[in-house]
Amino acid sequence: MTAIADLGIAFGRVAFVMLFILNMGGLLTWVERKQSAIMQDRIGANRASIFGFRLLGLFHPLADAIKMLTKEDFMPARADRFLFQLAPFVSVFFGLVAFAAIPFGDTLRLAGREIPLQAVTLDVGVLYVFAMLSLSIYGVMMAGWASGSNFAILGGQRAAALMISAEIAIGASIMGVIMWYGSLSLQTIVRGQGDLLLGWIPAWGILVQPLGFLLFVTAGIAATRRIPFDTPESESEIIGYFVEYSGMKFGMFAMADFLETVVIAGLTTTLFLGGWQVPWLYAEGFRFPWGAELALPHLLVVLLQVGAFTVKVSLMIFVMMLVRWTLPRFRYDQAMRLGWLGLFPLSVLNIVLTGAVLLLVGGPA
Amino acid sequence: MEHVTILMAFAFAAVVAGAMLVVPSLIAPRRLTPVKAQPFESGKDPIEITQGRLAVKFSTVAIFFILIDIELLFIWPWAMLYRKLGWFGFAEMLVFLGILMLGFLYIWQKGGLEWE
Amino acid sequence: MATAAFVLIAAVAVGSALGLVVRRNPIHGALFLVVNLGSIAALFLTLGAEFLAAAQVIVYAGAIMVLFVFAIMVLIPGREETGPDPQRPTRLLALPVGAVLLVLLVALVAGGGAPRAAGGPPAGGVEAVGRLLFTDYLFPFELTSVLLLAAMVGVLLLARRRA
Numbered sequence: 001m002t003a004i005a006d007l008g009i010a011f012g013r014v015a016f017v018m019l020f021i022l023n024m025g026g027l028l029t030w031v032e033r034k035q036s037a038i039m040q041d042r043i044g045a046n047r048a049s050i051f052g053f054r055l056l057g058l059f060h061p062l063a064d065a066i067k068m069l070t071k072e073d074f075m076p077a078r079a080d081r082f083l084f085q086l087a088p089f090v091s092v093f094f095g096l097v098a099f100a101a102i103p104f105g106d107t108l109r110l111a112g113r114e115i116p117l118q119a120v121t122l123d124v125g126v127l128y129v130f131a132m133l134s135l136s137i138y139g140v141m142m143a144g145w146a147s148g149s150n151f152a153i154l155g156g157q158r159a160a161a162l163m164i165s166a167e168i169a170i171g172a173s174i175m176g177v178i179m180w181y182g183s184l185s186l187q188t189i190v191r192g193q194g195d196l197l198l199g200w201i202p203a204w205g206i207l208v209q210p211l212g213f214l215l216f217v218t219a220g221i222a223a224t225r226r227i228p229f230d231t232p233e234s235e236s237e238i239i240g241y242f243v244e245y246s247g248m249k250f251g252m253f254a255m256a257d258f259l260e261t262v263v264i265a266g267l268t269t270t271l272f273l274g275g276w277q278v279p280w281l282y283a284e285g286f287r288f289p290w291g292a293e294l295a296l297p298h299l300l301v302v303l304l305q306v307g308a309f310t311v312k313v314s315l316m317i318f319v320m321m322l323v324r325w326t327l328p329r330f331r332y333d334q335a336m337r338l339g340w341l342g343l344f345p346l347s348v349l350n351i352v353l354t355g356a357v358l359l360l361v362g363g364p365a
Numbered sequence: 366m367e368h369v370t371i372l373m374a375f376a377f378a379a380v381v382a383g384a385m386l387v388v389p390s391l392i393a394p395r396r397l398t399p400v401k402a403q404p405f406e407s408g409k410d411p412i413e414i415t416q417g418r419l420a421v422k423f424s425t426v427a428i429f430f431i432l433i434d435i436e437l438l439f440i441w442p443w444a445m446l447y448r449k450l451g452w453f454g455f456a457e458m459l460v461f462l463g464i465l466m467l468g469f470l471y472i473w474q475k476g477g478l479e480w481e
Numbered sequence: 482m483a484t485a486a487f488v489l490i491a492a493v494a495v496g497s498a499l500g501l502v503v504r505r506n507p508i509h510g511a512l513f514l515v516v517n518l519g520s521i522a523a524l525f526l527t528l529g530a531e532f533l534a535a536a537q538v539i540v541y542a543g544a545i546m547v548l549f550v551f552a553i554m555v556l557i558p559g560r561e562e563t564g565p566d567p568q569r570p571t572r573l574l575a576l577p578v579g580a581v582l583l584v585l586l587v588a589l590v591a592g593g594g595a596p597r598a599a600g601g602p603p604a605g606g607v608e609a610v611g612r613l614l615f616t617d618y619l620f621p622f623e624l625t626s627v628l629l630l631a632a633m634v635g636v637l638l639l640a641r642r643r644a
Contacts, residue, residue: 007369014373022381073393077402083508089382096378100370120370124607127441127535134543138515138550145508145554149404153554161423164430164547171437178444184607243405248389252382333479336426340478344433345469348462351440355447355455368526425640427548432629432636434544438536439625442611450615457619464626468633477637 009115014100017119020310021099021262028258028317029061035318036325064251071247078148079244087146088245088252091139095259098132101125102266103187105276105306106283109298117276117306118187125186126178129267130171133223137163139256140225140232144241155240158332159225159232165339166229169219172347176212176354177205177271190275194282200289202279205272211350213272215343220264221320222339224257228327229335265316273312276305425477436465486527494520507553511546518542532607 030045034057037044045057053059075084102125105117122128137160144156178184181192195203206213222229233240242253269275280288281304285296296304330338403410439461447454472478497520500513518541525534614622 010370011373014370014377018374018377018381069389070393071389072395073389074395074397074401076404077399078404080506080508083512085386089386092382092385093375093378096381097374100374119374121367122371122531124531124535127532127539131535131538131543134539135519137543137547138512141547141550141554142508142512145550147404149406151405157423157551157554160547160551161426164427164544168430168433168437171434172440175437175440175444178441179447182445182448184441184445239405247393248385252385255385337478340426340429341473345466348466351444352459352462355458358447359452359455371526422640424548424551425636427551428636429633431540431544431548432632434540436626436629438540439614439622442532442607443615445607446611446615454615457615457623460623461626464623464630468630472633472637475637475641477640 009113013115013117014119017100017102017104018096020104021096021259021266024262024313024317025095025255025258026061026065028261029064029254030058031317031321032258032324033057033060035321039322039325068248068251073247073249076148076244080146080148083142083146084244085249087139087143088242088249088256089139090142091136091256092252092259094132094136094139095256095263098129098136098263099259099266101128101186102263102270103190103275104309105302106191108302116187117302121187122185124184126174126184126189126271129186129263130167133170133260133263134167136256136260137167139253140241143245143253147241147244149244151238151243152241154238155232155234155243159241162225162229162232162335162339163223165336166219166222169215169339169343169347170223172344173212173215173219173350174271175347175351176209179351179354179358180205180208186270186275190270190277193274194277196289202274202277204274204277209272209350209354211346211353213268215347215350216272217268217320219339219343220268221323222335224260224264224320226257226261226320227324228330230329231332231335234329261317261320262313265313265320268316269309269312273316274308275312276309278304278308281305429472429477483527487524490520490523490527494524508550511549511553514549515542515546518546530606532610 033045036042045060046054048054048057048059048063050059075081101118101120101122103116103118108115108117118125120128140159140163141156144152144154144159147153177189181189183189183192189205193202193204197203197207201207225232233242242250245253280286281296281301283298283301285301286292286294288294440458443450443454443458450457494517497513497516501510501517504510504513518537522534522537522542525531525537
C-alpha cells in the first residue's frame with residue numbers, strides 16, 4: 001500500500017514539473033508577441049476570441065495549437081523518413097526532461113511523509129541538466145540532415161557548432177557556484193542560498209558570483225539559439241534547420257526553443273537567484289534581520305516558496321525576452337568568437353578568482 | 366527506486382512529444398505534389414545537394430569541444446570538493462588549468478578559433 | 482525490481498548495438514551508438530554510480546558522438562556508399578578477435594566477476610571519485626592535462642595540413 005502511495009507521490013512530483021514547463025512554454029508564445037508589441041508600441045496579439053472575449057489575446061496559444069494540428073503535414077521527397085520524424089521529437093523530449101531536476105520548493109511535510117519538491121533528486125543534478133541540454137543538440141543535427149535540403153544542412157551545422165560553443169561556456173561559468181556552495185545537487189545549492197551574508201543579505205548566487213551570472217546568462221541565451229544568437233535560423237537568409245518542416249512538426253521546434261528558454265531561466269533561478277528561497281523566510285516563518293518574527297503555518301511557507309520560484313522564473317524569462325527584442329543578430333563569426341574567446345576564458349578566470357577569494361575570505365562554510 | 370522519477374519524467378516527455386507527432390498525422394490533410402516535395406531553395410529549382418563540403422573548421426571546433434568537455438568533467442568534482450581541498454586543491458587546479466590554457470592560448474594565437 | 486531494470490536496460494543496449502552493426506546508413510548507425518552509450522549510462526545509474534553515468538552521457542553521447550555525426554552529416558540521405566567494401570578481407574579479422582573476447586568474457590564470469598574493492602560502498606559517487614582523483618591519483622590527473630594539451634596541438638596541426 002505504501003509502495004503504491006510512494007509511486008503516486010513520485011508521479012505527482014513529475015507531473016507538476018512537467019505541467020509547469022509545458023504551461024510556461026505555451027504561455028511564452030503569447031508573452032513573446034505581447035511583450036514585443038508593448039516594447040514596440042503596438043497593440044499586439046488581441047484577435048483570437050471566444051464568444052467575444054479577447055482576454056488580452058490569451059486565446060492565441062490555443063488558436064496556434066489548433067492551427068498547427070490541422071495544417072498539412074508534409075515531408076520533402078529527399079527526406080530520410082524516420083529521422084525527419086524523430087528530430088522534432090528529440091528536440092521537445094530533451095527540453096522537457098532537462099527541467100525535471102530543478103527544485104521548485106523545499107520539503108513538504110504531509111501526513112507524516114517528507115516529500116522533496118523536486119522531481120529528479122539526483123546528487124549530480126547540475127550534471128543531469130547539463131547532460132540533457134547537451135543531448136538536445138541531436139534534434140537540430142538530425143533535422144538539418146534528414147531534410148535533404150541545402151539550407152537545412154547549413155542551419156543544422158551552424159546550430160550544432162553554436163550549441164557546443166555555448167555548452168562549453170555554460171559548463172565553465174557554473175563552476176564558481178559549485179565551488180561556493182560545495183555541491184553538485186541543485187537542492188543543496190538552493191539551500192545554501194538561504195544563508196545570510198553579514199547577517200542580513202541573502203547569499204544568492206548573483207551576489208557571490210556576479211561575473212559567473214553574466215557569463216551564464218549570456219551562454220544560456222546562446223544555447224537557446226534565439227536572437228541575438230539566431231544565426232542557425234536567420235529567417236532572412238537560410239531559415240534554418242527546420243526549413244522543410246510544416247504544421248505541428250514545425251511547431252515542435254518552435255516549442256523546443258521556448259522550453260529551452262524556460263529551462264535556462266529555471267537553471268538561472270536555481271543557481272543564481274536563490275531558487276525557491278524567499279529572503280528571511282525559514283521553515284517556521286519569517287525571521288527578519290531587524291529582530292521581528294512572524295510565524296507561519298507549514299503549508300503557507302511551502303506555497304510562498306513555490307510561488308517565489310514561479311515569480312523568479314517568470315522574471316528571468318522577461319529579462320531574456322527583453323534581450324531578444326532589443327539586440328540585433330550577431331554575425332556568425334561574432335557569435336562563435338564571443339563563445340570561445342570571450343565567455344570561456346572569462347569563465348576560467350572566474351574559477352581562479354573564486355578559488356582565491358574563497359581561500360582568502362573563507363566565505364560562509 | 367530513487368531513480369524511478371527519471372523514468373517517469375522520460376515517459377511523460379515521450380508521451381507528450383509522441384502525441385504531438387501522432388495527432389497531426391491522424392487529422393492533418395496530406396496533398397503532396399512533386400513541386401511541393403522539392404527542397405526549398407528560395408524559389409529556384411535545387412540543382413544538387415552539396416556533398417563532402419563540410420568546412421574543416423566545423424569539425425575542428427567539435428574536436429576542441431570534446432577536449433574542453435573532458436577538462437570540465439575533471440573540474441566538476443574538484444569544484445564540489447574545493448572547500449575541503451583548500452590551498453592544496455587550489456595549487457593543483459592552477460597547474461591543471463595552466464597547462465590547458467597554454468594549449469588554448471596556442472590555438473588562439475595560431476588562429477585556430479578564427480572564422481573568416 | 483533491480484533485475485527487471487537490468488534486463489530492460491541490457492535489452493536496449495544489446496538491441497542498439499545490433500542496430501549499429503546491421504544498419505547500412507551511417508547516420509542511423511551513429512545514432513544507435515548514442516542510444517547504446519545512453520543505456521550504459523543507465524546501467525551505471527542503477528549501480529549507484531551517478532557521476533559515472535553523467536560523465537558517460539556528457540562526454541560520450543553528448544560530445545564524442547556529436548563529432549561523429551558532424552563528420553557523417555556531409556553524406557546525402559538515401560545515397561549512402563553501398564558499393565562493395567574495398568577492404569573486405571580485413572573483415573575476417575573479426576572472427577579471431579571476437580573469439581578472444583568471448584573467451585575472456587566467459588573466463589571472467591566463470592571466475593566470479595572482476596575483483597571487488599575490499600569494503601566500502603562502490604566508488605562511483607562524485608565525492609568518492611573526486612577524493613581519489615585529487616589525492617591518490619594526483620599525478621595521473623595532472624598528466625591528463627598534458628595529454629589534452631597534446632591533443633589540442635595535434636588537432637590544429639592536422640586541420641592546417643588539410644586546409
